[in-house]
Amino acid sequence: MSEQGKTFPEFYITSPQPCPYLPGRLERKLFTHLTRDKSPGLIDNLLKGGFRRSQNIAYMPYCDGCNACVSVRVLVDEFAQGRSMRRIVDRNRDLASRCVAPVSTSEQYRLFRQYIDTRHGDGGMADMTVLDYAMMVEDSVVDTFCTEYRLKPEDPLSSTQVSDWPLMAMALCDRLSDGISMVYSYFDPDAQSRSLGSYMILDHIDRARRLGLPYLYLGYWIAGSRKMSYKMRFQPQEHLTPQGWLPLSPRR
Structure with a gap:
């Protein structure tokens, strides 16, 4: 060859x-x-x-x-949090986020299984074993990282090791030359009032801005799919068309 x-x-x-x-x-x-x-x-x-x-x-x-599947990316420098998004950030100020290497742990897998079993028990990931999960996190030839979100203790002196704090959410991401691509994320399904899925997107928009990267890639959006509707809340954004990436005007 x-x-x-x-x-x-x-x-x-x-x-x-x-x-x-x-x-x-x-x-x-x-x-x-x-x-x-x-x-x-x-x-x-x-x-x-x-x-x-x-x-x-x-x-x-x-x-x-x-x-129907349309690739979506958020324009990081033009993004501004609305009132509802600021409330989401405020609700999660007791969480500590940190980037860690893409190495799977039993703690991650327990939370992943809890999330899948509760919210996506009939989906394509329902049968994923601990080995499958490890492959999802670790099998990558690109610049991949994980962001863990942990609950800060009420008594800051009770535990100084961040890794000992309860894991509430995790995002698996790739760093591209012009942005961050969110590959997969999951969270504690019992913490629904926190809106952790949206919070992780907001946190990675901020992370991309600090890194000087112009885009946050959110994968595919599908018109008519309730599962994908949340992506439209993060404006302004661009959609990939046959003519290339084009801006989408926010809905009024």
């Missing part, structure tokens, strides 16, 4: 499967394997250009007669 053949990605298409977001439709995916012999710039461009990463596979929808 030529050197170009080793580094240029080979693409494959999955067989049709029931769409998990739009009832009555079928989905297919275009995917390629991410390996260390591939150019970092090529992989970065794939992930900035509409592909999502799952372990060392980059994929995007490739559905017959359907283009």
Whole structure:
């Protein structure tokens, strides 16, 4: 095989499967394997250009007669928190966030299982074992990091080790050349009033701003899917179209 053949990605298409977001439709995916012999710039461009990463596979929808899945990214420098988002931040001031290496732990997996069993028991991740979880977190050829959110103790002298504080949420993210891509996140399902999913997005918008990165990538948004509707709350944003990334005007 030529050197170009080793580094240029080979693409494959999955067989049709029931769409998990739009009832009555079928989905297919275009995917390629991410390996260390591939150019970092090529992989970065794939992930900035509409592909999502799952372990060392980059994929995007490739559905017959359907283009409902739209890649979304938030314009970090133009984003401003509204009143409801400031309330979410205030509700979570007792949490400490810290970036850690992408290494799975039993504590993470327990919280992940609690989240999946409570909120997505019939989804594609319902059967994930502890080994599957470890692969999701650790199997990456890109600059991947985890952000853990832990509950601060009421008595600050009771425990000085942050790692001993209760884990409330976790986000798995990739750092790209122009932004942060949120790969997957989960949280304590019993803490619904905290709006931890939105809080993690707000925290990573702020993190991207501090790093001087212009975008936060939120994956796909699907019109008509309640599961995806929350992404529209983070404005202004751009959507990936056949003409490239274009701004979306906020809904009035």
